[in-house]
Amino acid sequence: MKQNFTVRQGALDGVEVFLSIAHHRSFRRAAAELGVTPSAVSQAVRVLEARIGAALFIRTTRSVGLTEAGERFLSRAKPAFEELVAASEVARGLGQRPAGLLRLSVPRAVVPILLEPLIASFCEAYPEVEVEIAASAELVDLAAEGFDAGIRLGQFVDADMVAVPLTPPLRLVIVGSPTYFAQRNRPESMDDLRQHACLRRRRSNGSLAPWSFNDNGHALEIAVSGPLIAHDFPTVLGAAVEGIGLAQLPEPMVAEGLREGKLVHVLESFAPVIPGVFLYYPDRRQIMPKLRAFIDHVKSRPLGHGAAPDAG
Structure with missing residues (x-):
């Protein structure tokens, strides 16, 4: 039976502060690294310890050490936090430059036109983008199936999609x-x-x-x-x-x-x-740089009259 659970509000609050103190073994040096005051660091630790329900540090006038609870928390929190930071960097990179996997749902009849020369020229221009083409006559749900965009005849493009014309009527x-x-x-x-x-x-x-x-x-x-x-x-x-x-x-x-x-x-x-052939995708507010680059590339090299896609 599936258990009900919630993510505790502020579950990560104070973790970065804790890791910095544990690394430097100093509240003051941690404050300097994080760019906050020593009192703010102390307050963050108090809140974290209260939330966890255990003391994490042993503090004296000369040194800072970890309690047993602190040691165990450090052993699990440090790699998890580093992985979270790395994940954020990867996501940030995809949000700032054309990179990653670009998945397109296209009709089989359009594939030759996309492959020669559109996809070849796009891959050459954007080497950090991998293009995956799913050739099918099926009208797929782009969001549900994990596609970035699709290509279809205009009459089969849903009204809530942003459509870019690739050919005249x-x-x-x-x-x-x-x-x-x-x-x-x-x-x-x-x-x-x-x-x-x-x-x-x-x-x-x-x-x-x-x-x-x-x-x-x-x-x-x-x-x-x-x-x-x-x-x-x-x-x-x-x-x-x-x-x-x-x-x-x-x-x-x-x-x-x-x-x-x-x-x-x-x-x-x-x-x-x-209506002619259209490239279509969900709300433009959700466009990643890889798709924006492909849209701009397509607009600069529109499909000609050599083929038309399977309809739905």
Whole structure:
């Protein structure tokens, strides 16, 4: 059964004074080291002894010694206090300069863009920062999972996050391979999609993402059907290139396939515009220097149109 406990108020009060006196074996020299008066040192010791419930020092007109209780307290308090000071120094260092582990939650499709050249150039510029990339389509809770920041399409970034745009708004376009259209007519209307194999994507919440359209300024969503369901955009893209079916994807993802003739556009006039890719993180008041350095680095080298992330 878990025991109830509280941290006693002022539990560390007087410990530094005690350690200084024990080191110098002098109240006066301890006062000089700490920059306080000898009377303040004496008062701190009296309060500490009263709180502990035992005398810690043996004082005479000529010398200062430790009682048995003082010796035992010193043996445990000294290494603990030194460790606490060291911990404070480590934390202070992380709060003053870019250093430590920077954990990023990113979609798999964005990883190549981050690695080449963004992460490489960041690591070169900030050698004291270690970058950990968790590539997943899951929309994680950054704080709960211990991430410093994430990258996602804008519509999947929570309103309470600070978001930094990495790309302009993107179009969602429908594409298919020449192989696929060798045996089928190209769709001319949204209704024609009922006669086509449409590749679908399952969101991280378990639902199937509908296809979105812009019909003369009106936003529409249509449930489509087809032979394949994937959990991320890259898998959908690969299936479209192989001729398995039509895919609706962020335009940057299909740019290379279109240039190389592996994919062709259809229903272009119905393509909706969605928010672009964003770097997002919790309240800016909590930013550590390592994240601030990464944000500034990203702003100086924004992601281009070469890829787009998996959505949630």
